[in-house]
Amino acid sequence: MIRSAVTGIGSALPKRVMTNSEFEHVVDTTDEWIVQRTGIRQRYIAGEDETTASLGEAAARKALASAGLEPSDIDLIVLATSTPNNTFPATAVEIQNRLGMHHGAAFDMQAVCSGFIYALTTADLYIRGGVAQRVLVIGAETFSRLLDWEDRTTCVLFGDGAGAVVLEAAEGVGLTSDTGILAAKLRSDGSHKTKLYVDGGPSTTKTVGHLRMQGREVFKHAVGMITDVIEDSFAIAGIKPDDIDWFVPHQANRRIIEASAKKLGIAEEKVVITVDRHGNTSAASVPLALSVAVEDGRIKKGDLILLEAMGGGFTWGAILLRW
Helix, strand or coil: CEEEEEEEEEEECCCEEEEHHHHCCCCCCCHHHHHHHHCCCEEEECCCCCCHHHHHHHHHHHHHHHHCCCHHHCCEEEEECCCCCCCCCCHHHHHHHHCCCCCCEEEEECCHHHHHHHHHHHHHHHHHCCCCCEEEEEEEEEHHHHCCCCCCCCCCCECEEEEEEEEEEEECCCCCCCCEEEEEEEEECHHHHHHEEECCCCCCCCCCCCEEECHHHHHHHHHHHHHHHHHHHHHHHCCCHHHCCEEEECCCCHHHHHHHHHHHCCCHHHECCCHHHHCECHHHHHHHHHHHHHHCCCCCCCCEEEEEEEECCCEEEEEEEEC
């Protein structure tokens, strides 16, 4: 059978680092308050010359180099983002052009913080369906452009960045020892829209708008929804929590991450946490964390990885992946 295997990975961050202490001069908050409630200590903020497309391109080039490939080897680009360079065309098409790629196809996917999980699952289906052999999957965001910098409950949470992987068709035998994606589960429930959304858009206000969030409501739903899709993925693959080598969750809030791991029975030493250095980078969150764990040597060939994310909508999903 055909599996979708990760053969390259890369990431990119803006030049500017913004620490918690800088927010003390912007809104009524403190470093202690932010760390205690979120685990965030700093985040990266895009400059005027840094965009979702430029960050996505940089991450994509590193992923291609990691895989030993050229843009000409790629059949499809799927970009997960909620902060496109333009309303249209898709920012994936701009990245395609930046890479000098004039064949194949490229499109954006919008599932907010779950975007990379949705994009990776979509790319897997293209590969297993025989439509593509190699797919560049990118999560890239400039969420700082959506923030209300006077709202202390949200502006301290988010950052900018990009991560990318190359997904390639690989032969498998149908066992959990196969390299590649073993199981995926996606969910959404639009009844929760007002708990986490942006109050603007071309069809409504004709503006970009600002991010709005009911923090307590999001926290209340997060752990249950996340563990739901993870348990479904375990059931699909016939895997137990003890089989997991690394848990790479969406980096939104350290307390949510730790509560989810505890509920699932995943040991804390197996959890990859980068929210302290990146903040919540939405669709870039999971590939950025994955990239860090690969680069520092924690994730090795043959490891079983659990990815998960939850975002506005609500959308949420999980993937089991053999590295």
